Amino acid sequence: xxxxxxxxxxxxxxxxxxxxxxxxxxxxxxxxxxxxxxxxxxxxxxxxxxxxxxxxxxxxxxxxxxxxxxxxxxxxxxxxxxxxxxxxxxxxxxxxxxxxxxxxxxxx
Amino acid sequence: xxxxxxxxxxxxxxxxxxxxxxxxxxxxxxxxxxxxxxxxxxxxxxxxxxxxxxxxxxxxxxxxxxxxxxxxxxxxxxxxxxxxxxxxxxxxxxxxxxxxxxxxxxxx
DNA sequence: TAAACAATTGAAAACTTGTTCAATTATAAA
DNA sequence: TTTATAATTGAACAAGTTTTCAATTGTTTA
Numbered sequence: 001x002x003x004x005x006x007x008x009x010x011x012x013x014x015x016x017x018x019x020x021x022x023x024x025x026x027x028x029x030x031x032x033x034x035x036x037x038x039x040x041x042x043x044x045x046x047x048x049x050x051x052x053x054x055x056x057x058x059x060x061x062x063x064x065x066x067x068x069x070x071x072x073x074x075x076x077x078x079x080x081x082x083x084x085x086x087x088x089x090x091x092x093x094x095x096x097x098x099x100x101x102x103x104x105x106x107x108x
Numbered sequence: 109x110x111x112x113x114x115x116x117x118x119x120x121x122x123x124x125x126x127x128x129x130x131x132x133x134x135x136x137x138x139x140x141x142x143x144x145x146x147x148x149x150x151x152x153x154x155x156x157x158x159x160x161x162x163x164x165x166x167x168x169x170x171x172x173x174x175x176x177x178x179x180x181x182x183x184x185x186x187x188x189x190x191x192x193x194x195x196x197x198x199x200x201x202x203x204x205x206x207x208x209x210x211x212x213x214x215x216x
Numbered sequence: 217t218a219a220a221c222a223a224t225t226g227a228a229a230a231c232t233t234g235t236t237c238a239a240t241t242a243t244a245a246a
Numbered sequence: 247t248t249t250a251t252a253a254t255t256g257a258a259c260a261a262g263t264t265t266t267c268a269a270t271t272g273t274t275t276a
Contacts, residue, residue, distance in 0.1 A: 013147070014143075014147060014209065014210065016140055016144070018209075019140040019143045019144055019147075020140040022140075022143060022209050023137070023138050023139050023140045023142075023143055024138075026134045026135075026137040026138040027134075027135065027138035029131070029134040030131050030132075030134040030135035030137075030138050031131050032124055032127040032128040032130075032131045034131075035122075035127045035130060035131055036124070036127055039121070039122060039127075093208060093212045096208060097205070097208070100201060100204060100205070101122065101126075101130050102122065104201045
């Protein structure tokens with residue numbers, strides 16, 4: 001099969017800048033621990049670092065680094081209450097992506 | 109808002125292995141040039157390296173490296189015809205992801 | 217106020233990915 | 247059978263990410 005030789009006059013193109021931003025968000029998703037965190041936050045709830053740590057057994061410092069990265073990308077948002085910091089999803093599109101992961105059949 | 113304290117008896121969990129594979133695929137998408145290539149291949153057509161090069165102005169060696177990476181991840185598949193090598197999408201799920209990029213409003 | 221707790225900071229080390237370069241393979245055309 | 251074209255290989259370097267570590271901040275409880 002060949003590439004189309006007759007193509008629409010104006011080919012729709014996402015700007016390289018937008019592709020760059022989207023690529024950055026994908027790099028935010030490109031780590032199993034970060035996907036695990038997102039799976040936990042998928043329900044829309046706010047979880048403190050300590051609560052996340054009970055589900056995901058990694059070094060607290062490393063968890064903070066992962067959370068900070070996703071926060072800077074706009075994937076998560078945090079709020080402080082007493083000595084706890086609560087994180088929650090802040091990018092609704094991510095939920096679709098997570099749903100897609102659950103449904104799609106990638107051979108294991 | 110607090111995390112749910114009463115939660116379903118059995119929490120659905122994607123295995124860490126599957127999360128690892130999915131994370132690898134996301135890392136395949138985490139580069140603007142690779143997203144540009146995928147946007148071009150999204151129509152299902154097969155494009156030779158030369159044809160891709162006409163749309164995306166990068167060094168041919170670098171293009172091959174990007175294509176090879178996506179091929180190894182199972183995102184693309186290639187076939188040779190004469191001295192041309194044609195690449196095409198080989199992971200239908202990617203089309204949904206690309207559609208999502210086009211629709212979703214990420215502030216630029 | 218001191219001790220304990222929850223989370224973060226920033227720097228360094230370890231590791232992975234992206235880019236460039238020169239050389240190579242395979243096919244087609246002259 | 248030589249020359250040109252299409253694409254790839256692999257090594258070297260540059261850039262970026264992940265992990266670890268020691269030190270620190272802010273808040274609560276004793």
